[in-house]
Amino acid sequence: MKELRVLTPDYICGLVDGEGCFYILDGQRKCCEFQVSQKPVAVLLELKAYFGCGYVKPKYDRSGTSVFVVKSTKELACKIIPFFRKNPLLVKADSFERFAKAVEIIACGAHRTAQGQKKIRSLKSGTSETIRQTSGTVSE
Amino acid sequence: MKELRVLTPDYICGLVDGEGCFYILDGQRKCCEFQVSQKPVAVLLELKAYFGCGYVKPKYDRSGTSVFVVKSTKELACKIIPFFRKNPLLVKADSFERFAKAVEIIACGAHRTAQGQKKIRSLKSGTSETIRQTSGTVSE
16 A cells, blocks of 8 residues: 555445445344454554544454454444444445344343344344344345 | 445445456456456446446356456546546555556557566566466455
8 A cells, every 4th residue: 555545434335335244143142243354454444543443353264354343332333323324335235224223222222132132133134034043144 | 225325436446445356467468457346236337337338247256246347458548547546545556556557558559568568467466577477466
């Protein structure tokens, strides 16, 4: 990288449509994770600074690739979700919508109820009825 | 996809930094290819309309993925390269610069000279001296 481009909302949406993931984890502990993977770590550090949350770590499954991660429900609800509500995605719009609903359920504690757990499972699979799995993703 | 987002230069740069490739093909026929891969074909058709060139085809190596391709030297030189000169990339800035130089060499016919071929090989590998290969990519 010769120079650092200034991150704009549109640039971030394009990057996330390309390399972002909205995970709904349906294990014993229900939680959600927003991730963006990239080889050059600089752009991920820029993202971290832009959103003012999350962390950057190496991704062990692909050599040299790092990942920006936000998994705090509070930060997802207060920073990540409002950003993508204001700046809509194109490719991952559906994944984001299901993710946002799952975060909302967890944020208000409804994931502790049988109904909330069922709803999270259906959001994860993108269908109304599904068999429970231990983990997975709704991202393309 | 619930709605089609309007493509902006910044969005395209983010998407290309995530999923774009700048190929320099150093076989018997020297040529360059710009590609963007995505599962939902709609965004690729939007890209094709935005740039007013190239084509969209299925990518046979990954199920359900399509690719937007521009390989006409004239269209690369007149449409793709000026776009990314005006709207710089962040992650793939170096790959793009080498690609742009290779397109320039091919566009003016200098790839038919020994010096031009050597230069294309060095641009492809990103180093000044390299062993000739039949194909490859400069993209991350």
